[in-house]
Amino acid sequence: MAETNTTTAAANAVAAASDCGLRPSLCVARDVGGMLRDSGLRPTRQRIALGRLLYAKGDRHVTAEILHEEAMRARVPVSLATVYNTLHQFTEVGLLRELAVDGSKTWFDTNVTEHHHFLVEDDNKLFDIPGAHVSVDRLPDIPDGMEISRVDVVVRLRRKA
Ligand SMILES: [Zn+2]
Numbered sequence: 001m002a003e004t005n006t007t008t009a010a011a012n013a014v015a016a017a018s019d020c021g022l023r024p025s026l027c028v029a030r031d032v033g034g035m036l037r038d039s040g041l042r043p044t045r046q047r048i049a050l051g052r053l054l055y056a057k058g059d060r061h062v063t064a065e066i067l068h069e070e071a072m073r074a075r076v077p078v079s080l081a082t083v084y085n086t087l088h089q090f091t092e093v094g095l096l097r098e099l100a101v102d103g104s105k106t107w108f109d110t111n112v113t114e115h116h117h118f119l120v121e122d123d124n125k126l127f128d129i130p131g132a133h134v135s136v137d138r139l140p141d142i143p144d145g146m147e148i149s150r151v152d153v154v155v156r157l158r159r160k161a
Helices: 002-020 024-030 032-038 045-055 064-073 080-092
Strands: 097-102 105-109 117-120 125-128 154-157
Touching (some): 045 080, 080 097, 097 117
Parallel strands (some): 117 154
């Protein structure tokens, strides 16, 4: 019996580890320091504190302002500028995906797999479109020497009058 449990635990650990690359939130809450080191970022106290806030709640979407507010509430002493820089550093090493939804706000997504979003304009709330139920039929010709890196679809919603 004990052996079965050990095997299961090992299998789970392997599953979690293999998901880490694309879904940091699935595995990181346990070891933010290790995740940062694996990504080539020095695990400073601030990065670890912000990483814990970011990844402890599963897949989510934050702006620098939202995360800064959470840090204040958790008594993590960081400036908004530091939060902003940290979010960009995490994005550069692939731990976050940046979503430019409109000109004034940059969202960061802990789920870095390919997916699309609904935006509720009234509430300024962003959430995933479940499954892969978006197809883009026609894309424009792209300039010579370029390739499409990815296509982000944001479906904007508002409440019916
Ligand atoms: Zn998302």
